[in-house]
Amino acid sequence: MERxxxxxxxxxxxxxxxxxxxITEIRGKVEVIVRSLHEEHVEAPEDIFDFIASLPPGTRxxxxxxxxxxxxxxxxxxR
Numbered sequence: 671m672e673r674x675x676x677x678x679x680x681x682x683x684x685x686x687x688x689x690x691x692x693i694t695e696i697r698g699k700v701e702v703i704v705r706s707l708h709e710e711h712v713e714a715p716e717d718i719f720d721f722i723a724s725l726p727p728g729t730r731x732x733x734x735x736x737x738x739x740x741x742x743x744x745x746x747x748x749r
Contacts, residue, residue, distance in 0.1 A: 678707065 675696065679689040687702070 673696065675693055677689050677691055677693060679687045682688045
């Protein structure tokens with residue numbers, strides 16, 4: 671069974687990584703995935719309800735929307 675341990679470290683040079691804590695549970699060959707921890711400013715996505723509330727009001731009437739839904743359902747036949 672594979673065992674994975676996540677530990678932070680720092681690239682000492684192009685071929686060496688200095689780990690923040692020692693790893694004693696695993697010996698031998700390992701696979702290393704390097705991901706930068708530089709904090710990049712990423713804005714949180716806008717809340718979907720705030721986005722919808724910011725949209726201008728529609729111009730279609732309730733009757734028009736109901737008619738379109740009725741026509742669509744009628745086009746389904748016996749499905």
